[in-house]
Amino acid sequence: MNMLTDAAVEEKLQSASKPGVSKMVGKDVTVHYGEKQALFGVNLEVPEKQVMALIGPSGCGKSTFLRCLNRMNDTIDICRVGGSIMLDGEDIYDPRIDVVELRARVGMVFQKPNPFPKSIYENIAYGPRIHGLASKKSEFDEVVETSLQKAGLFNEVKDRLHEPGTGLSGGQQQRLCIARAIAVSPEVILMDEPCSALDPIATAKVEELIDELRENYTIVIVTHSMQQAARVSQRTAMFHLGNLVEEGPTDKMFTNPDDKRTQDYITGRFG
Numbered sequence: 001m002n003m004l005t006d007a008a009v010e011e012k013l014q015s016a017s018k019p020g021v022s023k024m025v026g027k028d029v030t031v032h033y034g035e036k037q038a039l040f041g042v043n044l045e046v047p048e049k050q051v052m053a054l055i056g057p058s059g060c061g062k063s064t065f066l067r068c069l070n071r072m073n074d075t076i077d078i079c080r081v082g083g084s085i086m087l088d089g090e091d092i093y094d095p096r097i098d099v100v101e102l103r104a105r106v107g108m109v110f111q112k113p114n115p116f117p118k119s120i121y122e123n124i125a126y127g128p129r130i131h132g133l134a135s136k137k138s139e140f141d142e143v144v145e146t147s148l149q150k151a152g153l154f155n156e157v158k159d160r161l162h163e164p165g166t167g168l169s170g171g172q173q174q175r176l177c178i179a180r181a182i183a184v185s186p187e188v189i190l191m192d193e194p195c196s197a198l199d200p201i202a203t204a205k206v207e208e209l210i211d212e213l214r215e216n217y218t219i220v221i222v223t224h225s226m227q228q229a230a231r232v233s234q235r236t237a238m239f240h241l242g243n244l245v246e247e248g249p250t251d252k253m254f255t256n257p258d259d260k261r262t263q264d265y266i267t268g269r270f271g
């Protein structure tokens with residue numbers, strides 16, 4: 001029997017569609033790769049402890065924007081970023097910012113699972129070690145176990161922690177990469193098409209995990225799958241040709257978007 005009253009249902013719907021507190025704010029973000037401009041003055045707020053999906057046709061700048069959020073674009077020589085991006089009100093492009101520390105606060109999971117060629121245990125312990133978050137064996141054991149548990153992987157790997165991470169299935173490797181990101185206690189997790197190399201069952205597990213993680217983390221996910229965006233996100237941002245077309249509650253974006261380009265994209269008319 002459904003125990004929710006009409007008022008409770010209304011409250012749930014309202015809270016799901018509220019932007020909430022902004023964890024990250026991009027203002028007038030521009031990106032150039034050499035002479036080529038990839039983003040044109042993007043203004044976008046990432047709500048805290050929700051999942052935001054970035055959608056749009058290939059080459060529209062989704063990954064570029066995602067990589068701005070933890071300065072991953074710094075690793076590309078020809079890339080120049082303009083405008084500002086704030087994390088809890090602090091400009092992450094301020095020269096005084098320690099980029100290694102920033103990338104611990106804003107972790108990233110890539111399209112292709114990329115575990116280190118080390119044991120499952122070492123894949124998780126590595127980050128806490130370089131960030132000085134654990135020193136005794138018991139502390140490492142604990143962070144390895146809790147991170148794997150949060151990533152829904154512990155039971156599957158608890159008897160083989162000292163075997164190579166690369167020996168796991170693709171879906172398990174991706175959850176290992178999520179556990180590795182979680183191990184350094186990030187506040188934000190960026191995911192660039194995290195399921196594109198996974199089969200439907202592994203995809204369903206990662207999507208379930210994303211839904212659980214939003215209780216504690218802010219998540220931004222780039223996806224080409226409209227179904228995935230609709231399943232996992234509360235807010236969706238639509239990009240086209242380097243511009244942010246619109247942003248809003250996922251339900252609204254998929255049923256009644258304001259912009260025709262969003263309508264055309266979600267109905268498969270282009271992209």
Ligand SMILES: Nc1ncnc2c1ncn2[C@@H]1O[C@H](COP(=O)(O)OP(=O)(O)OP(=O)(O)O)[C@@H](O)[C@H]1O
Nearest residue numbers: 033036038056057058059060061062063064065076
């Ligand atoms: N390292 C790079 N060097 C030069 N140009 C780049 C680089 N990365 C991206 N671009 C260009 O910037 C634009 C935006 O690319 P981006 O990868 O952000 O798009 P996307 O929406 O994530 O695409 P896709 O869905 O295909 O992954 C594209 O025109 C792309 O060719």
